[in-house]
Amino acid sequence: MPDTQDLLFRTLADPTRRAIFERLCRQGEQTVGALTSQSGVSQPAVSKHLGLLKQAGLVRDRHEGRQTHYSAQLGALAPLMDWTREMAGFWESRFDDLEDLLKRMDQ
Amino acid sequence: MPDTQDLLFRTLADPTRRAIFERLCRQGEQTVGALTSQSGVSQPAVSKHLGLLKQAGLVRDRHEGRQTHYSAQLGALAPLMDWTREMAGFWESRFDDLEDLLKRMDQ
DNA sequence: CGAACATATATCTGTGTGGTTATACGTCAA
DNA sequence: TTGACGTATAACCACACAGATATATGTTCG
Numbered sequence: 662m663p664d665t666q667d668l669l670f671r672t673l674a675d676p677t678r679r680a681i682f683e684r685l686c687r688q689g690e691q692t693v694g695a696l697t698s699q700s701g702v703s704q705p706a707v708s709k710h711l712g713l714l715k716q717a718g719l720v721r722d723r724h725e726g727r728q729t730h731y732s733a734q735l736g737a738l739a740p741l742m743d744w745t746r747e748m749a750g751f752w753e754s755r756f757d758d759l760e761d762l763l764k765r766m767d768q
Numbered sequence: 769m770p771d772t773q774d775l776l777f778r779t780l781a782d783p784t785r786r787a788i789f790e791r792l793c794r795q796g797e798q799t800v801g802a803l804t805s806q807s808g809v810s811q812p813a814v815s816k817h818l819g820l821l822k823q824a825g826l827v828r829d830r831h832e833g834r835q836t837h838y839s840a841q842l843g844a845l846a847p848l849m850d851w852t853r854e855m856a857g858f859w860e861s862r863f864d865d866l867e868d869l870l871k872r873m874d875q
Numbered sequence: 876c877g878a879a880c881a882t883a884t885a886t887c888t889g890t891g892t893g894g895t896t897a898t899a900c901g902t903c904a905a
Numbered sequence: 906t907t908g909a910c911g912t913a914t915a916a917c918c919a920c921a922c923a924g925a926t927a928t929a930t931g932t933t934c935g
Contacts, residue, residue: 667783667786670777670780670781671781673781674778674781675893676774677894679774679777682855686855692912693912694911702894703894703895703896704912704913705894705895705897705914706894706895707912708912708914709892709893709913709914726902726903727902727910727911728911729911729912729913733855735855738855738856742849745845745848745852748790748793749842751793782922784924785923799882800882800883801882809925810924811881811883812883812884812885812924812925813924813925815882815883816884816922816924817923819883833881833932833933834880834881834882834932835882836881836882
């Protein structure tokens with residue numbers, strides 16, 4: 662069972678899938694057909710990508726007649742932002758430590 | 769030729785590789801041996817991961833005698849933060865648009 | 876020099892997964 | 906009900922790639 666960050670990174674690692682997600686972010690809710698027409702891959706491939714995006718919590722689906730509308734769930738990106746900030750934070754704290762050390766050495 | 773974001777996402781998608789990078793972020797510069805001892809995979813595997821991390825600009829290497837020291841290059845995470853912010857930005861702007869629409873409808 | 880060590884490269888293998896086509900499932904219109 | 910449509914699922918294939926083992930490259934020490 663992969664943790665949330667792993668699932669997010671793995672899900673967004675594929676260019677086609679990420680492009681679909683980006684499109685949903687930029688242009689809002691879209692049907693599978695609309696997404697397929699600009700994806701460069703077949704409709705089943707798009708459905709599969711959407712399934713994985715949904716599994717990662719990155720999209721919602723809404724059924725309306727025979728169409729399915731998908732939309733981005735931006736909240737799902739939070740763990741990614743947290744992770745990035747955390748990594749940057751570790752770096753900065755180590756940098757501060759170094760700075761302190763240099764200051765003490767300077768005395 | 770993959771763009772920077774694609775390379776970043778793909779590089780960080782692997783759990784073993786991401787763990788190595790995290791360790792370098794948390795604990796600073798490490799030798800290949802030190803990284804190997806806690807990675808759960810073989811030394812060649814670690815070397816290969818470090819090679820990919822380096823290719824993505826996420827780590828630097830410094831040779832000292834027969835050891836190689838690796839350290840995290842946090843600047844390389846910037847495109848990732850930019851992308852995340854961009855996606856969140858699109859979402860917010862669409863939210864603002866909706867708000868505007870509702871306001872106009874309210875009049 | 877030769878041996879132990881640290882890391883990198885070579886080669887191979889198994890598997891995960893993105894892609895396809897074919898088909899099933901649900902919905903709307905006639 | 907029949908047929909067209911929109912989407913999802915099934916079955917299959919090809920390929921990328923993470924991992925292993927074996928070996929090469931380079932370094933320190935005796």
